[in-house]
Amino acid sequence: MSTAEHDIDWETALDEVDLAQVLAEVDGALLDNLAESLRFPTYESLLRASVQIAEEVYTLYRSDGVWVMWSPSRYKEEDPLFFYFQEPLLEHLHTHYELVEEGISFVSLLAELTQMKACMYCHMEFDPFDPLRIELGIERFLREEGDDSEYCSPKCAMTAIYEEMQD
Numbered sequence: 001m002s003t004a005e006h007d008i009d010w011e012t013a014l015d016e017v018d019l020a021q022v023l024a025e026v027d028g029a030l031l032d033n034l035a036e037s038l039r040f041p042t043y044e045s046l047l048r049a050s051v052q053i054a055e056e057v058y059t060l061y062r063s064d065g066v067w068v069m070w071s072p073s074r075y076k077e078e079d080p081l082f083f084y085f086q087e088p089l090l091e092h093l094h095t096h097y098e099l100v101e102e103g104i105s106f107v108s109l110l111a112e113l114t115q116m117k118a119c120m121y122c123h124m125e126f127d128p129f130d131p132l133r134i135e136l137g138i139e140r141f142l143r144e145e146g147d148d149s150e151y152c153s154p155k156c157a158m159t160a161i162y163e164e165m166q167d
Helices: 003-015 019-037 043-049 086-096 106-111 131-136 154-166
Strands: 051-054 057-061 067-070 081-083
Touching: 019 043, 043 057, 051 106, 057 106, 067 086, 081 086, 086 106
Parallel strands: none
Antiparallel strands: 051 057, 057 067, 067 081
């Protein structure tokens, strides 16, 4: 194959690339990366665990007691913000954002949040009241009877049990 033929093949292949699809895949990967950086297994689970508090701004309450404010549209330019107490978060919200719905306060929106739990096996965050967990009947996968620790999924529970049996 001559160099000219190779260049034509390359150019033809490049012309056939759907750039919109490639950009959508990159955006999806970035959102999954955001979720992982906040200790969630998927972007969808991060979104379900969060409450929208302003235009394209969400917050969640992690198992370690940290409040996290994040934005899917600004994630490429702006890291999530971490607040160790609710008061500084409220100050930041009042200073920088307008509410999505009128007649609702930031305090009442934050009151809707459930504190996440950390999986005993994979250490990812999960919402113990996630409708998908309830639908699948996995509200509580306890480490031992009477222990308040939980696994995020049947897979983590079974893997932990299997590894324990191996030891």
